[in-house]
Amino acid sequence: MRMLxxxxxxxxxxxxxxxxxxxxxxxxxxxxxxxxWSAEGAPDTIxxxxxxxxxxxxxxxxxxxxxxxxxxxxxxxxxxDMTFGGIPPEGAPPVTNEQMDAFLAGWANVxxxxxxxxxPEWREGFDTLSAxxxxxxxxxxxxxxxxxxxRMRDLPMICYAAAVEASxxxxxxxxxxxxxxxxxxxx
Amino acid sequence: xxxxxxxxxxxxxDRGVRTMMRALFLGALALVASACSQQQAxxxxxxxxxxxxxxxxxxxxxxxxxxxxxxDKAIGVYEIADSDGNPVWAWASxxxxxxxxxxxxxxxxxxxxxxxxxxxxxxxxxxxxxEWAALVPGQATLDELTYADIRARDLPMLCHFSGTARQTCVxxxxxxxxxxxxxxxxVEETVE
Numbered sequence: 001m002r003m004l005x006x007x008x009x010x011x012x013x014x015x016x017x018x019x020x021x022x023x024x025x026x027x028x029x030x031x032x033x034x035x036x037w038s039a040e041g042a043p044d045t046i047x048x049x050x051x052x053x054x055x056x057x058x059x060x061x062x063x064x065x066x067x068x069x070x071x072x073x074x075x076x077x078x079x080x081d082m083t084f085g086g087i088p089p090e091g092a093p094p095v096t097n098e099q100m101d102a103f104l105a106g107w108a109n110v111x112x113x114x115x116x117x118x119x120p121e122w123r124e125g126f127d128t129l130s131a132x133x134x135x136x137x138x139x140x141x142x143x144x145x146x147x148x149x150x151r152m153r154d155l156p157m158i159c160y161a162a163a164v165e166a167s168x169x170x171x172x173x174x175x176x177x178x179x180x181x182x183x184x185x186x187x
Numbered sequence: 188x189x190x191x192x193x194x195x196x197x198x199x200x201d202r203g204v205r206t207m208m209r210a211l212f213l214g215a216l217a218l219v220a221s222a223c224s225q226q227q228a229x230x231x232x233x234x235x236x237x238x239x240x241x242x243x244x245x246x247x248x249x250x251x252x253x254x255x256x257x258x259d260k261a262i263g264v265y266e267i268a269d270s271d272g273n274p275v276w277a278w279a280s281x282x283x284x285x286x287x288x289x290x291x292x293x294x295x296x297x298x299x300x301x302x303x304x305x306x307x308x309x310x311x312x313x314x315x316x317x318e319w320a321a322l323v324p325g326q327a328t329l330d331e332l333t334y335a336d337i338r339a340r341d342l343p344m345l346c347h348f349s350g351t352a353r354q355t356c357v358x359x360x361x362x363x364x365x366x367x368x369x370x371x372x373x374v375e376e377t378v379e
Contacts, residue, residue, distance in 0.1 A: 051252070051264075052274065059266045059277040071255065074262045076279030087273055087365045141325060178284075 027055040029097065031104035035064075035112055037158050038172050038179070042067035046160075048104040050079060055095035056088055062107060062160055064170070064179070072179040073170055075162060079103065085164040107161055115171060116154035119183060122147050129183070136185045150174075150182060157182065231258035231295055235302040241310060241345050241366075242359050245270025249347075251306045257292035259283060265305070265347050267357075267366060276357050276366040278349060285350045305348055313358050314341040316369055327370040337369060344369060 030049035037044045045065050052058030060082060064073040079095065080088045083103060122144045126132035129140050129147065140147050150171060159169040166186035173180045232254045241247040248268045255261035263285065267276040282290055290298055316338050319331050327334050342358045345366070349355040354374050357366045 053272045057268070057272050057274060059264065059274045061262065061264055061277075061279050063262050063279075065260075069256050069260050071260055071262055071281035071284070074264075074279040074281055076264050076266075076277035078274040078277055080273075086363060087275065 024053060025051050027052045027058045027095075027097070027100060029055075029100050029104060031101065031108045033105075033108035033110070035110060035158055037064070037112065037156050037170075038066050038072060044072065046108045046110055046158075048108040050100050050104060052079070055079065055097065055100040056092060058095075058100065060104070060107070064158070075160070075168070077163070081163065082107070082161065083164065111159040111167075113157050113159065113169075114154045115151045115157050115182065118157060118159075119151045119169070121151070136187060138183050138185045140183045141181065147182070229257065231255045231261040231290075231292075231298055233295070233299050233302055235299070235306045237306040239267075239308065239310065239345075241267065241308075241343055242269055242275070242361070242364075243343060247275075248272075249306045249308060251302045253282065253298050253302060258290045258295050258298045259288075259292045261290060261298065263305070265349075267345065269364070275359075275364075276345075278347070278355060280349065285353075286348075287351055308345045308347040309354070311344045311346065312341050313338050313344045313369065315344065316356065317372075322370060326372070328368055334369070346372070348374075 027050050030047060032048075033046045034043040035046055044067065047063045047065070048060065049063075050058040050060050056079070058079040060077060060079050062073075062075040063071060065071050078087070079100070080086070080092075120129065120133035120135065120138065122129045122140075123132045124144075126144075129138040129144075130136075142150065150173075153174060155171045155174065157169050157171050159167050162168045162184065163186070166184060168181050168184045170179050171182045172178070232252075234250060234252045236248055236250045238246045239249050247270060250266040250268065252264045252266070253261040254264075261282050263280055263282040265276075265278040266274055268274045286301075290301070318338070319327075319334055322334075329337070337358050337360075342360065344356055344358050346354040346356040349371065352374055353371060355371050356369045358369045359366050
């Protein structure tokens with residue numbers, strides 16, 4: 001009997017380590033949303049998750065995976081930077097699980113669009129896309145010729161929040177088949 | 188007199204009770220091991236944490252995580268938190284996309300070794316960063332004036348691997364109590 005009690009004690013001790021891990025990650029929450037992006041007829045999955053000692057101190061991660069589970073894209077920031085900007089001030093109110101769940105669900109619910117309809121034209125004679133667009137401030141890693149080529153191919157695109165007032169839009173590069181950011185934009 | 192003892196005559200003659208207890212003990216341990224490892228079974232969820240001195244205000248902490256259905260499909264997250272536990276920087280990427288086909292589903296131990304090495308950033312000062320003129324387009328996301336100002340103020344700088352032979356460098360802004368991206372750089376050494 002003592003041996004059984006010893007085994008039970010070891011069991012509690014071993015599983016207790018999991019408990020301490022959980023308390024170090026007291027805001028382990030996630031949300032998922034299916035999108036049609038990388039391949040027609042095979043939905044991708046967007047998963048947003050939070051990890052942190054508290055929800056106010058959480059790091060939040062955005063992950064897109066294809067239907068086979070291969071990761072296509074990942075982005076990470078802090079909850080506070082995504083919702084208020086910067087870091088929390090002294091005495092900032094706590095963030096509830098419900099608030100975090102609402103944020104994660106909204107973040108996972110990305111905008112699905114087509115490049116030709118959604119993206120602004122980079123008109124000839126303008127040095128930057130932003131100068132050409134005259135609405136939001138746009139940034140693209142591509143030169144005008146490549147940007148316009150990609151835009152006019154009317155590719156499926158998803159856009160997700162990357163900060164309080166900033167979004168990033170992703171396409172699947174038709175040449176390399178790799179996920180690529182085509183624009184980042186904000187006010 | 189009624190004897191409450193069992194019929195065991197001696198320690199060496201227990202009619203199989205000890206054998207049975209030993210089997211129960213081992214069985215219980217096996218059950219425990221099974222139950223406690225179910226959370227990780229087949230997945231690639233690992234974490235490594237290390238204390239560092241970055242902000243200059245208490246011990247900061249780097250936490251690196253991998254998560255995914257298997258290690259060849261894992262996401263890597265790099266977090267820096269201040270001494271109060273507030274995250275000041277986070278970076279994420281599919282690990283195969285950043286570091287190549289070095290992670291296999293069959294070798295999760297390699298991921299743990301990688302995370303341990305990944306959690307060791309290079310700490311320096313922003314004055315070590317290259318001059319604006321030496322940067323190629325896209326290497327920094329700041330404008331020239333801001334970049335030059337941060338470099339001239341000689342602030343704490345932390346560089347972590349963000350790809351094979353590639354590091355992302357962030358600076359500590361004491362006025363804001365936060366970190367920001369400064370520039371990316373190629374490095375000769377690689378994380379195995």
